[in-house]
Amino acid sequence: MIARHLPRVDHARTFARKVLVGALGTLSSPHHPDRYLELVDPLLATSVTRARITHVDRNASGSVTFTVSPARPVRFEPGSHIPLSITIDGVRHTRTYSPAYAPGAVRDGSGPIVFTVGLHPDGIVSRHLYEHAQPGLVVELGEPAGDFVLSTPRSERLILIGGGSGITPVLSMLEGLAAEGHTGAVTFLYYARTPAHVPRREALDALAALPNVEIVLVYTRSGDGALQGRFDAAHLQAVAPWFADTPVYVCGPAGLVSRVRDVYERDGAENLVHVEEFTPPTYTVDPDDATGVISFASSGVAADNTGVTILEHAESAGLTPEHGCRMGICHSCTAVRLSGCTRDVRTGELDSEPGTRIQICINAPVGDVAVDL
Template identity: 45%
Template sequence: MTSVLPKRLTGGRLFSLVEALATPHHVDRYLELLDPMATVRDMRAEVTAVHKSTDDTVTLTLRPTRHWLGFHAGQFVQVGVVIDGVRHTRCYSPACSQHRNDGHIELTVKAHPDGLVSQYLHRNARVGLVVDLSQASGAFRMPNARPASVLLISGGSGITPVLSMLRTLVDENYRGQITFLHYAYTEQDVSYRAELDRIAAANDNVNLVLAYTDQQTGGDLHGFFDQAHLDAAAPWHRDAETYLCGPPGLMRGVRELFRDIDLEDRLHTEEFAPPVVATEDATGTASFSTSGIESANAGANLLEQAEAAGLTPEYGCRMGICFTCTSTKISGCTKNLRTGEIDNDPDQPIQLCISAAVGDVEIAI
């Protein structure tokens, strides 16, 4: 049989033709019917192991497709799952070393009471489950020239990015001082406890400090972070670079103390909780000009206001991390709910999930 394709229609040109014939769906939509991991453009990952180390967390080992480019310790990925026919995406930080040699990544997901994706993964994750996966991103990472000493502070599910940093440093045979200070309600709430004990026992430069907020026995420290905790955990903290990830209360306490002792420039943070929105004295109108829809400013972040108005802007983390919900503010004033900064300039990109209207505002949605 003689081919009806021109002799030079190969490679990228052939793929473009196939995609055109597949319209309105791209090729991956058809390939996934045969094998969800057989993709051309999309990146996915298959769950290869599932482990529950605490009652409300699940640790997943994932094998990404060939598109995976790796990550730096501290960065995050977006994981997507389909729930009741709708695809939902959330951000999680790999907990493994960036030098893991089998190409897999490890994520630990805490099942938050109102967490749609986290609850789904906690209940339903199993070996063979295929999820959507993004390339790693995020600025929360150590410099390539490692600091002379490192203080890692975490709380709850914030343990994952700093544990990745610890594992990475150990794999690199880093010899500087490391303190790993982790806060949990009780000893039963500490993820990776056996792994942390093993690392501390095998490396004389690693100091593991466990602080329990709701348990007065066991552990090394009790109660909430303060100057006494900092001095006890890392008396050399002024010469260290500090990396912090945890719940809002811990984040606030550490930031305030580091500001008071003039060490803000040595504190590097990542947070996985949405900022609290103050709704009092909200005025003005939020105009979503592309859709021709307006709504009274209710004081919520602009992503929630757009959704309440019946719009469906793209989003990922809903916490100001992934930038998926970035849109253009055409005019008006917005407040960054994470930093408190006010933006009056027109035609500026803003993250809807951490931006609130201050009076009238027009957004290109």
């Protein structure tokens, strides 16, 4: 009975909110109501979802874990990601992070959300959060998205593999499985530099106590783990010799993801590999591509084509296009290619169909290109 009534309550609240916002808009014209509401509390904004940091944990080396309390419901599936925006020195930056499992957020969008952000040496946002995140700081949350989620029905055996900050989505999956009472066997391999670099250790210890869960900690720069060194086929053979017919979900650096793919491909089981990479693609500019001019039609700006991504060209030209992950995951940086040819820097694939929406963070111009930016 309760489940049938909840949607009507949500619709009523949504309708009341729209009426209130409409009335405020009329009274506050010509400005948006947010301009005045923010003076009272930034979380009162109606056009965006803001959240206040309530707790910060820096116990793990090289990462920061923080809890946010959103001003409105944010519902997500374990493994998905959420754009997080923050203003640094007057400039708004957006990056995409996977939240930890949260019962309320998964069920109906209620309750706090936990993020673990790994420190990247050249990362503007990750360094700022690592050094300055504290209770009271306000961030902005976008809409949850992503297809890196567990398939249904659940497999009776699963392998989860994470490396570095890639622990978050796969650990979220594991916590979600535990919460729904999943009894199938789950093997979780996590790769970190040393024991001190393992975040959310309490959650891992609690899950390791479950009879159907095996957690294997592997250290690449320490001999203390169950296994040592970087991932290879021997690791899977040691903890899951039956892996070739078992779905695997892996998130982490590009090298880790690539090695897992290679192992499964050698056994003809590449269709069982589900991946998400949190490392921007690396590529070498082809001198033959770096010719001509890239034009940003809406802005009336043009620049010499140097072969880097369209996003990098735009930023060098003084533009500030919307973007998030910078690695082709979040799809927040799409723009229409009006003319010319572009290369996907991850795959090398060329595309020249005009009027196509492309991700400017992973596409580089080949010769003359015009983009609607």
